[in-house]
Amino acid sequence: MALLTCRDLSLGYDGRVIAHGINFSVESGDYLCVVGENGSGKSTLMKTILGLLPPIGGEIVTGDGLKHTEIGYLPQQTEVQKDFPASVWEIVLSGCGNRMGSRPFYNKEDKERARSNIERMRISHLVKRCYRELSGGQQQRVLLARALCATTKLLVLDEPVAGLDPVVTAEMYELIDELNKKDGITVIMISHDIAAALKYADHILHVSGNVFFGTTEEYKNSGEALAFLKGGENK
Amino acid sequence: MIDKFEKLSLYLQFSFVQYALIVGVLIAICSSLLGVTLVLKRFSFIGDGLSHVAFGAMAIAAVVGLTNDMPLILAVTTASAILLLRTGQNTKIKGDAAVAMISVGALAIGYLLMNVFSKSSNVSGDVCSTLFGSVSILTLTVTEVWLSVILSAVVFIVFILFYNKIFSVTFDENFAKATGVKTGLYNLLIAVVIAVIIVLAMNLVGSLLISALVIFPALSAMRVFKSFRAVTVCSAVFSVFAAGLGILIAIMFGTPVGSTIVGTDIVGFLIFFLIGTFTKSKA
Numbered sequence A: 001m002a003l004l005t006c007r008d009l010s011l012g013y014d015g016r017v018i019a020h021g022i023n024f025s026v027e028s029g030d031y032l033c034v035v036g037e038n039g040s041g042k043s044t045l046m047k048t049i050l051g052l053l054p055p056i057g058g059e060i061v062t063g064d065g066l067k068h069t070e071i072g073y074l075p076q077q078t079e080v081q082k083d084f085p086a087s088v089w090e091i092v093l094s095g096c097g098n099r100m101g102s103r104p105f106y107n108k109e110d111k112e113r114a115r116s117n118i119e120r121m122r123i124s125h126l127v128k129r130c131y132r133e134l135s136g137g138q139q140q141r142v143l144l145a146r147a148l149c150a151t152t153k154l155l156v157l158d159e160p161v162a163g164l165d166p167v168v169t170a171e172m173y174e175l176i177d178e179l180n181k182k183d184g185i186t187v188i189m190i191s192h193d194i195a196a197a198l199k200y201a202d203h204i205l206h207v208s209g210n211v212f213f214g215t216t217e218e219y220k221n222s223g224e225a226l227a228f229l230k231g232g233e234n235k
Numbered sequence B: 001m002i003d004k005f006e007k008l009s010l011y012l013q014f015s016f017v018q019y020a021l022i023v024g025v026l027i028a029i030c031s032s033l034l035g036v037t038l039v040l041k042r043f044s045f046i047g048d049g050l051s052h053v054a055f056g057a058m059a060i061a062a063v064v065g066l067t068n069d070m071p072l073i074l075a076v077t078t079a080s081a082i083l084l085l086r087t088g089q090n091t092k093i094k095g096d097a098a099v100a101m102i103s104v105g106a107l108a109i110g111y112l113l114m115n116v117f118s119k120s121s122n123v124s125g126d127v128c129s130t131l132f133g134s135v136s137i138l139t140l141t142v143t144e145v146w147l148s149v150i151l152s153a154v155v156f157i158v159f160i161l162f163y164n165k166i167f168s169v170t171f172d173e174n175f176a177k178a179t180g181v182k183t184g185l186y187n188l189l190i191a192v193v194i195a196v197i198i199v200l201a202m203n204l205v206g207s208l209l210i211s212a213l214v215i216f217p218a219l220s221a222m223r224v225f226k227s228f229r230a231v232t233v234c235s236a237v238f239s240v241f242a243a244g245l246g247i248l249i250a251i252m253f254g255t256p257v258g259s260t261i262v263g264t265d266i267v268g269f270l271i272f273f274l275i276g277t278f279t280k281s282k283a
């Protein structure tokens, strides 16, 4: 059974449909890239998958023992976080919220988990630093470590490289690829960067206009890709 | 100056002054705890609105002739907090308007009621002291002191128990919700705690100045400290100092308690602002 399946999904806000007819499934170990123009509803799709928004139509089914609350999420940056006084340690630890249940405090296991994910993201030297004073790339690593505390199975990343310089972007992609290939974590990533999508992903979901879903090879030969690539070149 | 201190040490032996200090310090701690959350979640406007609701409720209690008005005010303010949060969540702009409507409405009705029905000869004095809290902190009854102690303890314990959840909900509500944290419930909890704090703080600084008590410690601590825990602890300490000092100054010089406390808060904020600027430019 697939880890995550969306059947005939319609999504949007307050009953207003933004995208519809979305069908795809993600198997354990897949690397799926979601592409599409700005405003086409990629972030909305993520929020719907995460259960932050109810779907307007269709259904989302999880399998392979994945619980809805066990998805690691890297959001597009929000305003609040920018001036929030929080240390790296506090933020990463908060990723263990789903294992905490109604327990009021984090236990040893949670702290161990946070520590190992901090090491995994190679930010051990930053634990005591204030999040808002870090560089963009460092901030993303912190949020990725937090997401890894919440999941061992599925990572959902919303434009993880937005605003990063080329070198840091490449590092971030490598890091994500390593999590997928080495640790077997399934990845769903939203990206503007079609070249990176084609390079790293094994499946592509194209929202906006005609919805496309298939392997990266199939996508390269489809009409959506050609139109989208042209649009990209014009920028 | 010497006789000022003599006056102070004499006053400190009075039970009403001791009560004021105890209750003042407790309220200061409670009101500062949620400050960071309120500031960052843009909830401070709810605090403002609620304090006006509390004023309206107090006026009603006075008209009905309740001797112990705290339970009524508490109930009305908590209900309004829940209501405001609900409307605020649905649609943002309408939520803001709802807060403005309720707060201005409560303020006007409260004043109207006090004017029409009050048996007191000094209505504007009463109104002024409710709004700016000039004397109520110095006229606490033993029951009120106990009620304040118990409510403060409850607020403090709730905050400690839910500290990690409050952090998650404040830092990134979407992430918290996606990973199964019951964000709706915790937002509700935050609103109820705010309501309790406001009712408590009304005695100390009056309903118009409550926001200052909530916001100044948090903003000051945020200038200097870099982790949520350090900011929270610092806000509480800052608030206790400002409130304690404010009450003592008010007693020594006969100034109104509420505005004196806010005055010390402002001075404290300026100091922290300078420290923050200095340490940042050095780094």
Ligand SMILES: Nc1ncnc2c1ncn2[C@@H]1O[C@H](COP(=O)(O)OP(=O)(O)O)[C@@H](O)[C@H]1O
Binding pocket: A013, A018, A036, A037, A038, A039, A040, A041, A042, A043, A044, A045
């Ligand atoms: N909270 C919201 N309420 C209503 N409409 C929204 C909200 N957030 C986004 N939208 C709208 O939904 C559409 C899709 O947005 P989004 O999913 O963020 O696009 P993408 O991530 O693909 O750039 C946009 O037209 C946007 O204006």
Ligand SMILES: [Mg+2]
Binding pocket: A042, A043, A044, A076, A158
């Ligand atoms: Mg987006």
